[in-house]
Amino acid sequence: MKTRILGFVGLAAVIGAAVFGLVVVPADLNQGDAQRIMYPHVASAWLGELSFGVTALAGIGYLWRRDLRLDAIAHAAAEVGVLFTAFAIWGGMMWGRPVWGVYWQWEDPRLATTALLLALGIGYLLLRRLSDDPARRATRAAVVGIIAALDIPIIHFSVIWWRGLHQTPTFGDPSKLLNPSAPGLFVIALMGMLAAFTIVWCYLMIRRYQLARIEWQIEEHGRLGRISAARRAAALNAVVQETSE
Amino acid sequence: MSVLRRGAATALAIARKDALSELRGRQASGSTLFFAALVLLLFGFALGPDSRRLTEAAPGLLWLAIVFGGLLTVARLHQLEVEDGAMEQLALYPVDRRAIYAGKALAGAVAMLALGAVLLPVVAILYAIPIGSAWLPLITTVALGAVGFAAVGTAYAGLTVRMRAREVMLPLLMLPIVAPLLLAAVKATTVALNGDPFGELGAWLQLLAAFDIVMLVAGAGTYGFLLED
Amino acid sequence: MPQTTIYVAPRLAGTHENPPPAVRAVDLARLFGRSPALAGVSVTVEMGRMVALVGPNGAGKTTLLRILATALRPSFGALHIDGVDALRRPEIVRTRVAYLPHATGHYDDLSAEENLRFAATMLGWGATEAGPVVRDALDEVGLTPVARDRVRSFSAGMRKRLALARLLVARPSLVLLDEPHASLDGDGMALVDRLLERWHEVGITVIVASHQSERVARLADATLRLDGGLVAELSGSGIQADLSWPSASGAPVPAGVDR
Numbered sequence: 024m025k026t027r028i029l030g031f032v033g034l035a036a037v038i039g040a041a042v043f044g045l046v047v048v049p050a051d052l053n054q055g056d057a058q059r060i061m062y063p064h065v066a067s068a069w070l071g072e073l074s075f076g077v078t079a080l081a082g083i084g085y086l087w088r089r090d091l092r093l094d095a096i097a098h099a100a101a102e103v104g105v106l107f108t109a110f111a112i113w114g115g116m117m118w119g120r121p122v123w124g125v126y127w128q129w130e131d132p133r134l135a136t137t138a139l140l141l142a143l144g145i146g147y148l149l150l151r152r153l154s155d156d157p158a159r160r161a162t163r164a165a166v167v168g169i170i171a172a173l174d175i176p177i178i179h180f181s182v183i184w185w186r187g188l189h190q191t192p193t194f195g196d197p198s199k200l201l202n203p204s205a206p207g208l209f210v211i212a213l214m215g216m217l218a219a220f221t222i223v224w225c226y227l228m229i230r231r232y233q234l235a236r237i238e239w240q241i242e243e244h245g246r247l248g249r250i251s252a253a254r255r256a257a258a259l260n261a262v263v264q265e266t267s268e
Numbered sequence: 269m270s271v272l273r274r275g276a277a278t279a280l281a282i283a284r285k286d287a288l289s290e291l292r293g294r295q296a297s298g299s300t301l302f303f304a305a306l307v308l309l310l311f312g313f314a315l316g317p318d319s320r321r322l323t324e325a326a327p328g329l330l331w332l333a334i335v336f337g338g339l340l341t342v343a344r345l346h347q348l349e350v351e352d353g354a355m356e357q358l359a360l361y362p363v364d365r366r367a368i369y370a371g372k373a374l375a376g377a378v379a380m381l382a383l384g385a386v387l388l389p390v391v392a393i394l395y396a397i398p399i400g401s402a403w404l405p406l407i408t409t410v411a412l413g414a415v416g417f418a419a420v421g422t423a424y425a426g427l428t429v430r431m432r433a434r435e436v437m438l439p440l441l442m443l444p445i446v447a448p449l450l451l452a453a454v455k456a457t458t459v460a461l462n463g464d465p466f467g468e469l470g471a472w473l474q475l476l477a478a479f480d481i482v483m484l485v486a487g488a489g490t491y492g493f494l495l496e497d
Numbered sequence: 498m499p500q501t502t503i504y505v506a507p508r509l510a511g512t513h514e515n516p517p518p519a520v521r522a523v524d525l526a527r528l529f530g531r532s533p534a535l536a537g538v539s540v541t542v543e544m545g546r547m548v549a550l551v552g553p554n555g556a557g558k559t560t561l562l563r564i565l566a567t568a569l570r571p572s573f574g575a576l577h578i579d580g581v582d583a584l585r586r587p588e589i590v591r592t593r594v595a596y597l598p599h600a601t602g603h604y605d606d607l608s609a610e611e612n613l614r615f616a617a618t619m620l621g622w623g624a625t626e627a628g629p630v631v632r633d634a635l636d637e638v639g640l641t642p643v644a645r646d647r648v649r650s651f652s653a654g655m656r657k658r659l660a661l662a663r664l665l666v667a668r669p670s671l672v673l674l675d676e677p678h679a680s681l682d683g684d685g686m687a688l689v690d691r692l693l694e695r696w697h698e699v700g701i702t703v704i705v706a707s708h709q710s711e712r713v714a715r716l717a718d719a720t721l722r723l724d725g726g727l728v729a730e731l732s733g734s735g736i737q738a739d740l741s742w743p744s745a746s747g748a749p750v751p752a753g754v755d756r
Contacts, residue, residue: 086490086493139444139447142443142444143444143445146440146441146444149437149440150437150441153431153432153433153437154431155530156529156530158570162493162494162496163427163431163494165490165493166423166427166490166493166494167424167427167441169486169490170420170423170424170445170483170486170487170490171444171445173482173483173486174444174445174448174482177448177475177478177479177482178447178448180448180475181447181448181451181452181475182448182451184455184471184472184475185451185455245531246528246531246533246572249528249531249532249533250526250528250533250536250537250573253533253536253725253726253727254536254537254727256725257536257724257725257727257729274621277618278618278619281615281618281619285604285607285611285615288606288607288611289604289605289606289607292606292607292647293606348604348605348606351605352600352601352602352603352604352605352656353598353599353600353601353602354602354603354604355602356568356598356600356602357598357602357616357663358619359568360566360567360568360591360594360596361591361616361619361620362588362591362592362619362620362621363619496570
C-alpha cells in the first residue's frame with residue numbers, strides 16, 4: 024500500500040517537474056527548447072550510475088554474507104539501472120540532433136561514458152541469464168558488478184581526457200553552448216526533475232525487489248519441496264519394503 | 269615459511285606451470301600470435317589502401333589486435349585447467365587463492381607482453397610507422413596494457429570458463445571493461461610516436477597504471493570466490 | 498620392497514584427549530537446478546575408520562564425496578571434519594583432506610614428474626624436500642619409467658596412477674576416493690588395495706566409493722549405502738547415521754546451522 028502511494032507521488036512529481044521544465048523555465052538562450060530534454064536526461068544518467076553503485080555494494084554484501092536477498096537487490100538495481108541508462112542515451116541522442124546536427128558524436132564524454140555503462144549493465148543481465156544455479160549466479164554477478172563499478176571512475180577520467188588535453192572540440196559550436204537565461208530557475212528545474220526521478224527510482228526498485236523476492240521464494244520453496252518429496256518417497260518405499268517382508 | 273613467501277612460491281609455481289603449458293602446447297600460442305598478425309593484415313584491406321589513413325589509424329589497430337589476441341590468451345589459460353578437471357584440484361590445494369590469481373595473471377601478462385612485442389614490428393612494417401627512439405615508451409605502454417588486460421581477463425576468464433556460451437561471454441564482459449584501457453593505450457602509443465610534443469605521455473601512462481592497480485586488487489579479492497563451485 | 502611412506506596430518510590442537518569424529522555430517526542436502534542429488538544425509542564417522550560407500554548410479558555418492566572434500570557447498574546442512582566447521586573454515590579442512598575425483602585433473606602438456614612437483618609445491622613441500630617425495634610417489638605407483646613423458650601420451654590407467662601418486666604427496670587425516678579402481682588393470686587395482694591398507698594401518702580415515710565392492714568390503718570397517726540421495730543402509734562399526742526423517746514435513750535445516 025505504501026509502495027503504491029510512493030508510485031503515485033513519483034508520477035505526480037515527474038509530471039510536475041516536466042511541466043516546470045517545459046513551461047515555467049524560459050528556453051535556453053543558445054539551444055532553445057531543445058535544451059529542455061536535459062532535465063530528464065541528466066537525471067536518468069545520474070540514477071543509472073547510482074543503480075550500478077547499488078548493484079556493486081549489494082554484490083559485496085552477498086559475497087560476504089551469502090544472503091540471496093542481497094543478490095535480489097543487486098539484480099533489481101541492475102535492471103532499473105539499465106532502464107534509466109537506456110533512457111539517458113535516448114535523451115542524449117534526442118538532444119544531440121538539434122544541437123549538434125547528429126545523433127551521436129564521440130567528443131561528448133558523457134555520451135560515451137553512458138554508452139559503456141549501458142554495455143556493462145546489459146552484460147551483467149546477460150550473465151545472470153546464462154547461469155542456472157542461484158548461488159553460482161549470485162557469485163558471478165557479484166564479481167562482475169564489483170569490477171564494473173570500479174571501472175566507472177576510470178572510464179570517466181579516460182573519456183574526459185580523451186577529448187583532448189589540447190584539442191578544441193569540433194562539435195562545440197560556441198554559439199550552441201549552454202546558456203540559461205534564468206540560471207536560478209534552471210537549477211531548480213534540474214534538481215526538481217532529479218528528485219522526481221529519484222522517487223520513481225525508489226518505487227521501481229522496491230517493486231522489482233519484491234518481484235525478485237517472490238521469484239526467489241518460489242524457487243526456494245520448489246527446492247525444499249523436491250527434497251521433502253524425495254524423503255517422503257524414500258520413507259514410503261522403506262515402509263512398503265518392511266510390510267512386504 | 270612466512271605467508272608472503274608461500275604466496276610468492278605458489279604464484280610462481282602456477283605462472284611457471286602455465287608458461288610451460290603455453291610453450292609446449294603445440295602451436296596454441298603461436299596460433300594466437302599469427303591470428304593477431306592476420307587481424308592487422310586484414311585491417312589493411314578494410315581501411316586501405318590510403319597509406320596515410322592507415323598510418324594515422326595504426327595505434328588503434330595495433331591495440332585492437334592485442335585485445336583480440338588477449339581474449340584468446342586469457343581464455344586458453346583457463347581452458348587448460350578445465351580440460352582434465354584440474355581446476356577442481358587447484359581449488360582444493362591449501363594455498364591462498366590470491367596467490368593462484370597472481371600466478372595466472374602473471375602468466376597472462378607475460379604472454380600478452382610477448383604478443384605486443386611481436387606485433388610492434390609487424391605494425392611498423394605494415395603501416396609504415398617509424399618506431400625509432402620511441403621504442404621505450406612503446407614497450408612501457410604495451411607492458412602496462414598487458415598487465416591491466418591480464419588482471420581483469422584472468423578474473424573474467426575464470427568466471428566464464430565453466431559457463432554456457434563461454435566463447436561469447438568472455439568478450440562480451442571484457443570489451444566494455446577494457447574500453448578505458450584501450451583508449452589510454454592508443455593515446456599513449458600515438459603520443460609516443462609523435463614524440464610527445466605536449467608532454468601528455470605521463471598522464472596516459474598513469475591512467476594505465478591506475479587501471480592496472482584497481483583491476484589487480486579487484487581480481488585478487490574476487491578470484492577466490494570464483495574457484496568455488 | 499620397503500613400505501610406502503604415508504604422510505599423515507598432525508592432530509589438531511586440543512584433540513589429543515578426545516578425538517572428534519573424522520566426519521560429522523548433519524542433514525547434508527544438495528540440489529543441482531531442480532533435482533536433489535542429496536536429500537539429507539546425516540552420518541558420523543569415527544577417526545581412523547574405512548568406510549565403503551555403495552549404491553546405484555545417481556545415488557549421490559559423488560556429490561557426498563565432493564561435499565566432504567569441500568569441493569562443493571551443500572545447499573543445506575552442516576559438516577564438521579576433524580571437529581572443524583567445513584562450511585565456515587574450509588581452508589583448514591583442505592590442509593587435512595586428500596580427494597581423488599572421477600576426473601584425473603592433470604596438465605596434459607607437462608610431464609608426470611612436473612605435474613607431481615607442481616602438486617607437491619601446492620601441498621606445501623619446499624623446493625628441496627619435494628624432489629625425493631615426488632620420486633618416491635612415482636616409484637610407488639609404477640610410473641618411474643615414464644616420469645619424464647608428457648601426460649598427454651598417457652593412457653587412462655596411467656593417469657589414474659598419477660592421480661594416486663598425488664594422494665601420496667599429500668599429508669591428510671582423511672582420504673576420499675571416488676572410483677579409484679576405475680580404468681586400472683589387475684596390477685593397478687592391487688596397488689589401490691595396497692594403498693587403502695596402508696592408509697588404514699596408519700590411522701587415516703578413508704571413505705571410498707568403488708564398484709569393486711568386494712575388494713573394498715574386505716578392508717572396510719563399515720559400509721554406507723546411499724539411494725536416491727539418502728542413506729539407505731548402514732552396517733559395520735565406527736559409523737553412525739541418522740535414518741529417521743528430521744521433521745514431519747521433511748524440511749531440511751538451512752546450510753551452516755548446527756542442530
